[in-house]
Amino acid sequence: MVTTNATYESLVKIVGKDYVSDQKEEQYFYARDGGLMPAHDPDYVVLPKTTEEVQEIVKLANRDKVPVVPKGAGLALTGLVIPQNGGILLDMNRMDRILKVNEKARYVVVEGGTTHGALKSYLQKHHPDLRHSIPDSPPVATVVANVVIHGQGRLSQQHGFNSDMVSGLEVVLPTGEVCLIGSCSVSSFWFSKGPPLPDLSGLFLGWFGTTGIITKLGLKLYPCKKMRDVMLFLTDRVELVPDIMLKLSHTEMVEDVIISAQPLPLRYKGTFWIMAYITGDSEEELEFKRKMVWGALWGYFESRDVGPLSVSPDMKAPLMSMPSKDITRFADVAKGGGFQYAGPITPIEKFPAFIQKLEEVAQKYNVFYASTTRLIGSGHCMMFSFSFSFNRANPDEMARAKEALDECSKFALEEGGVLWKADLDEQKMLMQKMDPNTLKLMQKIKKLLDPNGIMNPGNWEAK
Amino acid sequence: MPELKFDKTKCANCKGVNCLVKCQYMDLDKDKAKEEWQKVINGEDSFVLEACTTCYACEEYCPFGNHPFYLIVERQEEKGILPAPRPVITMWINQCQPVGRFMVGKVEQKALSYCFLPQFNTLVKGKLFDDIAWSVIFGQEFFCNAVYLHYAKASVIKDRLPKVVENIKNQGIKELVCLHDECYGTFTSLAPAYGIETPFKPIHYFEYLYSRLEELKKLVKPLNIRAAYQRNCSARLIPETDHFVNDIFGLIGVKRLEREYDKENALCCAEIFRMAKGPALADDVQKRNIDDMVKAGAEYCVFNCPACWDSLADKVAKRGIKPIHMIDLCKLAIGEEQSLKLPELAVEV
Numbered sequence: 001m002v003t004t005n006a007t008y009e010s011l012v013k014i015v016g017k018d019y020v021s022d023q024k025e026e027q028y029f030y031a032r033d034g035g036l037m038p039a040h041d042p043d044y045v046v047l048p049k050t051t052e053e054v055q056e057i058v059k060l061a062n063r064d065k066v067p068v069v070p071k072g073a074g075l076a077l078t079g080l081v082i083p084q085n086g087g088i089l090l091d092m093n094r095m096d097r098i099l100k101v102n103e104k105a106r107y108v109v110v111e112g113g114t115t116h117g118a119l120k121s122y123l124q125k126h127h128p129d130l131r132h133s134i135p136d137s138p139p140v141a142t143v144v145a146n147v148v149i150h151g152q153g154r155l156s157q158q159h160g161f162n163s164d165m166v167s168g169l170e171v172v173l174p175t176g177e178v179c180l181i182g183s184c185s186v187s188s189f190w191f192s193k194g195p196p197l198p199d200l201s202g203l204f205l206g207w208f209g210t211t212g213i214i215t216k217l218g219l220k221l222y223p224c225k226k227m228r229d230v231m232l233f234l235t236d237r238v239e240l241v242p243d244i245m246l247k248l249s250h251t252e253m254v255e256d257v258i259i260s261a262q263p264l265p266l267r268y269k270g271t272f273w274i275m276a277y278i279t280g281d282s283e284e285e286l287e288f289k290r291k292m293v294w295g296a297l298w299g300y301f302e303s304r305d306v307g308p309l310s311v312s313p314d315m316k317a318p319l320m321s322m323p324s325k326d327i328t329r330f331a332d333v334a335k336g337g338g339f340q341y342a343g344p345i346t347p348i349e350k351f352p353a354f355i356q357k358l359e360e361v362a363q364k365y366n367v368f369y370a371s372t373t374r375l376i377g378s379g380h381c382m383m384f385s386f387s388f389s390f391n392r393a394n395p396d397e398m399a400r401a402k403e404a405l406d407e408c409s410k411f412a413l414e415e416g417g418v419l420w421k422a423d424l425d426e427q428k429m430l431m432q433k434m435d436p437n438t439l440k441l442m443q444k445i446k447k448l449l450d451p452n453g454i455m456n457p458g459n460w461e462a463k
Numbered sequence: 464m465p466e467l468k469f470d471k472t473k474c475a476n477c478k479g480v481n482c483l484v485k486c487q488y489m490d491l492d493k494d495k496a497k498e499e500w501q502k503v504i505n506g507e508d509s510f511v512l513e514a515c516t517t518c519y520a521c522e523e524y525c526p527f528g529n530h531p532f533y534l535i536v537e538r539q540e541e542k543g544i545l546p547a548p549r550p551v552i553t554m555w556i557n558q559c560q561p562v563g564r565f566m567v568g569k570v571e572q573k574a575l576s577y578c579f580l581p582q583f584n585t586l587v588k589g590k591l592f593d594d595i596a597w598s599v600i601f602g603q604e605f606f607c608n609a610v611y612l613h614y615a616k617a618s619v620i621k622d623r624l625p626k627v628v629e630n631i632k633n634q635g636i637k638e639l640v641c642l643h644d645e646c647y648g649t650f651t652s653l654a655p656a657y658g659i660e661t662p663f664k665p666i667h668y669f670e671y672l673y674s675r676l677e678e679l680k681k682l683v684k685p686l687n688i689r690a691a692y693q694r695n696c697s698a699r700l701i702p703e704t705d706h707f708v709n710d711i712f713g714l715i716g717v718k719r720l721e722r723e724y725d726k727e728n729a730l731c732c733a734e735i736f737r738m739a740k741g742p743a744l745a746d747d748v749q750k751r752n753i754d755d756m757v758k759a760g761a762e763y764c765v766f767n768c769p770a771c772w773d774s775l776a777d778k779v780a781k782r783g784i785k786p787i788h789m790i791d792l793c794k795l796a797i798g799e800e801q802s803l804k805l806p807e808l809a810v811e812v
Contacts, residue, residue, distance in 0.1 A: 234550040267558035271550045294742055301741060307548025308742075310734045312773035314582075317806045 007064050011046050011088070014056045019047040019094070030071070030089045035340040036390075036402045037079025037423055042069065042089035049094045051170065051178060051215040054112075058213065059176040061088055061454045068174075069456045070209040072113065072145030075137045077340045078423035080149065080208045084458030092142065095215065098122050105191045106130060106221045107167045112144045112214050119143055120322070123221070131155075131224035133162050136323040136372075144214045149421040150206050150345075152383055154256050154277070154322055155222055157249065157375045163205045166193045168218030171204055174211065174450035182218065190218030203445060208421075209456045211449045225279035229286055230319045231293055232309045233274045238352045240305060241272055245348050247296040248276050249379045253289040255279055260326075261355060262370035264333075272355075273309075275319065333368060336391025338398060342409045342426070343385040346417030348375065354384045357411050361386070365404040367397070383420060384412075424458060431462045465621045465657035469534050471504055473527040482521035482531035487730070488744075489514050500531070503538055512539050516736050516744070517546050517613045519699035522652070523727065530656045532612065532699075539615035547738040552614040559606045561623065565630070568599035572637040577601040578646045582769040582803060586790045587642070589799045590682070591675050595640065604630045607649035609697060613735050624649065625659055638664045640671045642790075644768060648700030669707030669767075672793050676714050682797040685716025690792075691761035691784070692719055693752075693775065694729035695768035702727075708765075711789070715796035722759040724752050734774035749775065753782050763787050769803075777805055 011020040021027075022044050032039035043066070048054045061068045067087030074081050083089050092113035099109040101123075108130075110119060116132075117139025123130055133153030135146050146153075147163040159165055168182035168190035179185075181200045182193040193201040204212050235244065241259060248254050256277040262268045276293055280286035300306035311319065318325050346354070351373065362369035370387045386408035390401040409419055409426050413433055419426045431439055439462055446460065483489060483496035489511065491499065502509035512535060521531045539546060559579060575595055577583040579602060587596055605627060611619045628650075631639060641647035650665035676683060692708055705726065712719050724730040733748035756764055756779065764779040766772045766788045776786035791801040 234548070234554055236550040236553050265558075266560055266562070267554055269557045271554050271557075290742070298741070301548060304545045304548045305550070307551035307738055309551060309554065310737060310774060313777055313806050314773070 007060065007066060008044060010060050010064075011044055011057065014053050014060070015046055015048050019049070021045045030074075030091070031082065033074045033077055033079055033082060034337070035077035035079060035423070036338070036398060036405070037082055040082050040084055041086060042083040043086045045089045045091060047091045047094045051095075051172060054090070054095075054172045054213055054215055055176050055178060057088060057090065058172055058174065058454075062175065062452050065452060065454065067454050067457050068213070070112075070213045072142030073115070073138070073140045075141045076145070076149055076421045078421050078426070080421060080423070080459065081456075084424070084456075087454070087457075090213065092144070092213075099216065101127050101130070101221070102189065102191075103127060103130065105189060106223075107190055107218050108132070108221055109168070109190050109216055109218050110143055111216055112142070114143050114217075115140050116143055116146065116323070123224070127221070129224050130221040132219055132221055133159065133165055134322045135162065139323060143219060144217050147205055147217065147219075148207070148209060148214065151421075152374050152376055157254060157256050157377070159220075159222065160377045160380075163201075165220040166201055166205065166217065167191055167220050168193055168216075169201055169204060169214055170216035171212040171214050174452070174455045178215070179212075184218060193218070203449065208459045210446060210459050211455060213455075225285075226281050227283070227286055228277065228279045228320065229290070230311060230316065231276045231278065231290060232311050232319070233276070233297060233306050234271045234309055235274065235300070235306045236271050237305050238272065238355050240300060241274070241351045242348045244274055244297065244300065244306065245351075245375050245382070246379045248274075248293065249375060251289075251292045251296050252378075253278060253292045257375040259351075259373040260371065261358075261373075264368070274306075333370075333389045336393050336397075338390035338392045338401070339387070340390075340401065340405060341385040341387035342405045342412065343383045343420045344409065344412035344417035345376070345381050345383055345420050346412060346415065348379055348382045350415055350417065351382070351384065353415060354386070354412070354417075357408060358386050361404045361407050361411075362388070364407075365400040367401050367404050369404075384417070386412075427460060431460075465625065465659050467530065467533050467537055467617070467657055468655075469504075470527075470529055473529045474500065474504060474531075477527065479526070481524040481526065483511065485524045485727075486521060487728075488516045488518065503534060506538060506541065508542070509538075511535065512542060512544050515539070515546065516739055517696075518731055518735075519612070519696040520727075521699075523699040523702045530652075533617070533653070533656055536612050536615055536617045540617050544615055546613060546615050547735075551738050552616065555610060555614060556616065556619060559603050559608065559610070561603045561606075561626065563604070564602055565604050566600070566602040567634060569597045570600060570634045570636060571595075571598045572635060573640065574598040574600055574634065574636045574638070575640045575642060576605060576607075576631075576646050578641070578643045579603060579606040580643060580769045582772070582788075583642050585802045586788055588802055589794055590679060590797060591672065591790070591793055591799075600631065600634060600636070607643075607646040609645045609649045609653055609700075612653075613696075613739070620653065621657060624654060624657070628654065628659060628661055632662045636663050638666055640666045640668055642668045643697075644695055644701060644704070645697040647704070648697045652700040667701070667704045667707065669704055669711060669789070672790065673707055673710050673714065676711065676793060676796070679797055680714075683715055684796060684798065686792075686796055687716050688762050689718045689720055689760055690763040690765045691722060691756035691759055692725060693732065693764055693766050693768075693771050694725060695771045696731040696735070698729070698767065708767075708789075711793065715793065717763075717765070717792065720756075720759040720761055722755050722761075724755045730755075732768070732771035732774035734770070749778060753779055753784075756784055757782055763792070765789055765792055772803065780805060 027041040071081040095111035095113040133155035168184040278289040480496040730752040737745035
């Protein structure tokens, strides 16, 4: 790897001196995320503005054999954009334009650094009948990074992973070519990421930036109803939770289903909080959906195993906010700013076993825990978070949280789950368990696309 | 452990059986009511124990102050009847569990009880509370625990209430202004019914407001408004305080509208029914109640209880009636602003 002043000067020529840095301040900031993975400095931090600049940077990186790590807001918490081998940290945030919205085909095309917050605001202002699936990460999370990690959002119960909602890509390949993926490769419309063509989006989604840099993204939009409400139900019988999720999903009336479990504050202790979100264009439509939801759970209500909790206006405001503020509140519950979770994607029948493991591990490692589960698809799977908060100023607490997370991830894998946005250790676990031919196929794809191995090295690398 | 002081002989001599005959949610004639009530007294199975909505009204209907509702709660618990789903009860028991956190202001001999209701932090402002605003107790350690009457958990009340009384006493409080009917009802009805002595004088906040308004009379400008009064469940424990509504309204120029569902025939906020019996009954009661307010020509709905506010404020607002808490109403009369308002809900999608 060559990292010289020549590289720096070349980068300055590409993006201008204001948008490249090799200074300690930037290196420190871009060396870490909010999670538990060790920091590692990049050599350069670069903020491109155009696809052409990204292309030039990638060509330069190939020339100098310098790693390139594309980064959104760095909120995955699992170290996916920590530059393991240094090199160029490509901060995509200047590429933040919302390029077009097609109201009739219900999609938007955004640049690679556009944030969810900006897209939400834009749609509210200019296209109030349309919405996208907002994840519960802070609003600075970028749309592209979220789909690259197969994130989920407020519409995932109905429409699957946020990456399932992608409708086209523009990618700068690791060798510098620009490639259009999906309908946009043969049409001016960005309505499909694959069908009826071979779906090549899978070469980039879920790869954590190791196979290319997404510079434009088409994303499906969905009808935005005028009204929204949340219904809250509690149960103390963990074994009922999978069936409750299925019953709610069966109504086909619920846009989002979230289950939370945590021991503190005391009101949460011993019960599972099930939130079902509904939308409607009129009070009548909402009321109809409320009745359907109640009807789905009526048997459990009569047996006194499930009960509603009235949601006061003060309580409702945070529950309705998108993204949820409660998750970031939990992030600092241990007072010290540390928070990380393992969020395996898993069949919903595993909920009771996962809860049991979470409680067991939290006790074993003496860490504060919480769990948030989101139903994905019509009961096809769920994201179950083993969440731990910790004080960053307490290395012992951080070590215990990391051990707890690793044990949970191992357990989730043994139980048939698949680790989501896996950190380096978890990627190793996944690749060890993966069908060998699948792993070989991944390696062939990676080698084919990135012959010099410059893209986000360390990730998805089988040793 | 405190025991309920229930006098069977009072019921034996009762001709009206008002506790059940007047019940708004059961349809019993005197004979059937007598028969069923006897079963309750004897500790036998009675459909009454299952059908009870826990509206508290029978406490008011009993002319002898014999605490029929408290007996129902005892019997429900003895028989393991769950008036609400178990996890909801569990949540309430855990939420209000004493944890040794005494949240107190600069407490003096006369103090305000916020009970465990944070809304009072918003409401208690301005001249009405000039001389007492800092003398406050709040939190689980001072929580009156009457809510467990809704959940057939008299045992929790009997376990926790004596400690709460002790905690208040230990603060050196001689006079406690209760900002919630449930607190005042606890100290003047529930505690005596269980033989728990309260070594301080409970003062209902209506009485406090009335006397403060008298003191601030020069500032009072009649509001000249028509209001429906939303009576809450725990007002049934302390009907003797109802006259203060008229007294206060009289001082500040508010007309308490005559309507079908006020006073003894009041409908509570009904949100507890949603947990107990499901949405149909709760929605029906709320609709009848608000329809009645509209029919009476209410400009304002005056709330006494923060829980009623949480349940009904947005619903009355949607019908064109302004929701306001009694404290805020008094503030308006002396030229101050309403503090407790409906939050802007994040309804955007």
